[in-house]
Amino acid sequence: MTKSIAWVTDSTCTLDPVYAKENHIYIVPLRLMLGDGCYRESVDITAEEFYDKLRLHDKAGSSQPPIGEFVELYESLKDRYDEIIAIHCSSExxxxxxxSIQAAEMAEVKVTGIDSKAGAFPLREMIKAGIHWHKCGKTVSExxxxxxxxxxxxAFYVIPSSLQRLHRSGRVSGTQLLVSQLLKIHLLLKFEKGKVLALDKIxxxxxxxxxxxxHLKLDLGKIKDVCIMHVNNQAEAEELERELTVLDPNxxxxIMTFIPVxxxxxxxxxxxxxxxREQPVV
Structure with missing residues (x-):
């Protein structure tokens, strides 16, 4: 008999709440800070609403959920499911x-932890695939x-529009910021083993x-789906979508609004x- 599984994740997963409820997915929201306000991502504020407010605040940040919220969740799940899988945004x-794992230990419940090495679209697809494999009879370890x-x-590539906030976060040096402003250089960032690396300066x-x-062209034939993400740049996202259709009509x-983090x-x-690329078969 197939064991019941609860999925614990965070709000970077971008999953539809209805789908989550139907498939025993429990989403713990990250915290978003704007000025002196604090919001639970996707609960108190949508990504679109957050970006509208972001224009009005120079001070903005994010933080992981408080451990007590995870403990409370695990306490509520441990007697209702045979297994629990916790899959979250990149641990890097x-x-x-x-x-999440510390909270499970505090709640004295066994949890299988998975590092998605990313967030947003890849995390969402990993959870959906995992649910599919569970329905096919795969074990938690499988x-x-x-x-x-x-x-x-x-594969995950990002073209940031501004290096100001990356500089404030310590991810771009003051020299890099100055040079980029003087020469109008654009960075191409890449997720690599959970970290975000500067791949090219153009x-x-x-x-x-x-x-x-x-980079996408190199993977054509290995992939079926591509997600375009943007921060209040729908026009450019739609232009990218048209270019992808020309590259491969299949x-x-x-198009997805980028997660606020x-x-x-x-x-x-x-x-x-x-x-x-190369998703494993059932």
Whole structure:
């Protein structure tokens, strides 16, 4: 008999709340700070609402959920499910996974932890795939192995619109910021093993976008879906979607508003693309 599974994740997963409820997914919201206000991501404020407010505040940040919220959740789940899988945004960028696992120990419940190495679209797809494999009769250890395979085969590229907030966060040096402003250099960032790395420094946005598309071209034939993410830049996202259709009419594309955690650092106008290659079969 198939064991029941509860999925614990965080609000960077971008999952539809109805889908989450139907599939025993419990989403613990990250905290977003604007000025002196604190919001639970996707509960107190949507991504779109957050970005509208972000224009009015120079002071903005984010933090992981408090450990007590996880403890309370695990206490409520431990007698209702046979297994619990906790899958969260990259442990290299947030302490959410570590906090989640610590909370499970405090609640004295066994949890299988998985590091998605990302967030947003890849995290969402990993959870959906895991639920599919569970319905196919896979064990928790088999599901974990398959999801970790996905995490090692994700592609995630970001073109930040501004280096100001990246500089404040310590991810870009003062010298890099000054040079980029003087020369109008654009960065192409890449998720690599859970970390965000500066892949290229390019003089124009058009060339930076083409470089991102060149990376996608290398994976054509291995992928079916591409997610385009943006921070209040719907027009550029739609232009990217048209270019993808020209590259491969069979590609399924979707446009998503970027999760605020990234938008806070990368700034309004940021665009990104993500896809998963060589997904493991059932």
């Amino acid at each position: 960028l947030s302490g959410t996974l570590s906090t 599901i974990k192995e398959k999801i970790e395979h996905m995490a090692h085969n994700l 003089r124009t946005f058009k060339k930076t976008k083409q470089k991102m598309l060149d 590609l399924r594309t979707e 990234v938008g806070i650092l990368a700034g309004e106008g940021t665009v990104a693309m993500s896809w998963l």
